[in-house]
Amino acid sequence: MKTANTLVGTAVVLITVIGPSVCQAVVSDAEFAAMKAKLDLLEQKEDANWLTQERTDQIKAIVREVLADARSRGQFADGATVGYNNGFFIQTPDQNFKLVVGGILQVRYEYAAHYANTKNYGATPPLAQGNAENSSGFDIRRARINFTGNAFSPQLFYRFEGDFYGSSTGGFTVTDAYVGYAFTDQIKLRAGAFKTPFTKSQQEYDVNLELERPEVNLPFDAQRSLGVSVLGDIIKDRLGYEINANDGSKSNTLRYVDSASNVTTITSTSTPAYNVDNRPAFYTRVQYAGAGTISEFYDGGESDLRKDNREFIWLVGAAAGYESQNSSAAAFPQNTATVQGLGSNNSPGFAKAYVLNGDIYRATLDWSAKWQGWSFNTAGYFQQVNANPYSGSATAGLPYNTNKASFFQQAYYAQAGYMIVPRKLEVLGRVSYLLDEGDPNMADYYTLACNYYLYGNNAKILADINYTPKAAYTDNSTLEIANTREIVFRLQLQLKF
Numbered sequence: 001m002k003t004a005n006t007l008v009g010t011a012v013v014l015i016t017v018i019g020p021s022v023c024q025a026v027v028s029d030a031e032f033a034a035m036k037a038k039l040d041l042l043e044q045k046e047d048a049n050w051l052t053q054e055r056t057d058q059i060k061a062i063v064r065e066v067l068a069d070a071r072s073r074g075q076f077a078d079g080a081t082v083g084y085n086n087g088f089f090i091q092t093p094d095q096n097f098k099l100v101v102g103g104i105l106q107v108r109y110e111y112a113a114h115y116a117n118t119k120n121y122g123a124t125p126p127l128a129q130g131n132a133e134n135s136s137g138f139d140i141r142r143a144r145i146n147f148t149g150n151a152f153s154p155q156l157f158y159r160f161e162g163d164f165y166g167s168s169t170g171g172f173t174v175t176d177a178y179v180g181y182a183f184t185d186q187i188k189l190r191a192g193a194f195k196t197p198f199t200k201s202q203q204e205y206d207v208n209l210e211l212e213r214p215e216v217n218l219p220f221d222a223q224r225s226l227g228v229s230v231l232g233d234i235i236k237d238r239l240g241y242e243i244n245a246n247d248g249s250k251s252n253t254l255r256y257v258d259s260a261s262n263v264t265t266i267t268s269t270s271t272p273a274y275n276v277d278n279r280p281a282f283y284t285r286v287q288y289a290g291a292g293t294i295s296e297f298y299d300g301g302e303s304d305l306r307k308d309n310r311e312f313i314w315l316v317g318a319a320a321g322y323e324s325q326n327s328s329a330a331a332f333p334q335n336t337a338t339v340q341g342l343g344s345n346n347s348p349g350f351a352k353a354y355v356l357n358g359d360i361y362r363a364t365l366d367w368s369a370k371w372q373g374w375s376f377n378t379a380g381y382f383q384q385v386n387a388n389p390y391s392g393s394a395t396a397g398l399p400y401n402t403n404k405a406s407f408f409q410q411a412y413y414a415q416a417g418y419m420i421v422p423r424k425l426e427v428l429g430r431v432s433y434l435l436d437e438g439d440p441n442m443a444d445y446y447t448l449a450c451n452y453y454l455y456g457n458n459a460k461i462l463a464d465i466n467y468t469p470k471a472a473y474t475d476n477s478t479l480e481i482a483n484t485r486e487i488v489f490r491l492q493l494q495l496k497f
Helices: 002-018 020-024 029-074 260-264
Strands: 081-084 088-091 098-116 132-151 153-163 173-182 188-195 224-235 239-246 281-291 313-324 347-350 358-371 374-387 406-421 425-436 442-453 459-468 484-496
Touching: none
Parallel strands: none
Antiparallel strands: 081 088, 088 098, 098 132, 098 484, 132 153, 153 173, 173 188, 188 224, 224 239, 239 281, 281 313, 313 358, 358 374, 374 406, 406 425, 425 442, 442 459, 459 484
């Protein structure tokens, strides 16, 4: 740029100072005037370009100052970055250490009307105060905080989560606590307390559900447990698997006192108070996204909240599980696995949860799809329950027929939703059935709902009404009372950060 300006200046000086006399000796007056005009124009252009370059340099300097200031406000002294991306995070420049802090809060109003069925349920009816009762009030369904990230390497990951309203007394309860290592996308290892890989409904993150999990999910779902898993994607985000060994259903919150005196006082009819319990369980799950990706169903939730929802996408999953209960007098009788929704001696009504001494074989098949605002979720559950008591055990048979050594239990549900206002207002419904082999009792549930999405699944309002002619079990979290005809209404505000 400086060279060009010098040449222009030199030419002008030669013309104006050395003078027309010299130049005119070579060229005509007209040629001389034309040449001078061109040089004047060139000089103007060069001056403008020089000014443009100067402005560009000034702007760049300002941008550099702004970026440096932003970095100083968004970094610690060692250069670690902070911000928000599906949770508040802090991360070192080499990405070897990362901590993400998040949480969920679900506050709801509930009303439940329970009616006694016309059939006799024995000496102790479900409604001791009469043939109809109702309850209403506010509740906190979940109030959780979680910490996720990696340490020392992006491959070494962890998760801790707990619920401030996770117990009947409102005390803090651990839900997840595990550490894992990703060798490759195909092979990852994790150990600790986490969701057992069985039903898809349970695998879904709580805030991503369209409704409460299906009522018929409860008798079959292992929920969370203490154990170890090998998992990964055989085809990235299309075909995934998990193989798990654990301490049995719902064992994630166990923490008993280990002491020599406790162990030495164990008898054939007592239960030791510690985690190691001689009852291994094994589960495995595989799922395949035939169209779309697995993430679109888990990270995106059950509803069709896609910006571009023209593509029909679907996901199919299958899982199997086995839980072993003690069948030897030499083993401590850890009867902590329960089966919900059983009949009672072929009479009307359902028995209390059966505490199992034997084995459970479980299987499930599920299918989900999304298309143009429509969402579909359906699943079938199956389990065989075997009474397998050790010699001298008080548990000699199944609860409703002492002559049977085993029985089958199965359930189904179908759920469909539609966005009447894209990505904002959704209506949906669900039908569920629970059946026991050889038992005349059948539980069925019918649900209608409407959801309004303020900021996707991060902030939404859910309203649903559920009716069942005969509830199969009592569940405090959903206000169900076994052996009653009931109507339950819920209005919930949800926040995830």
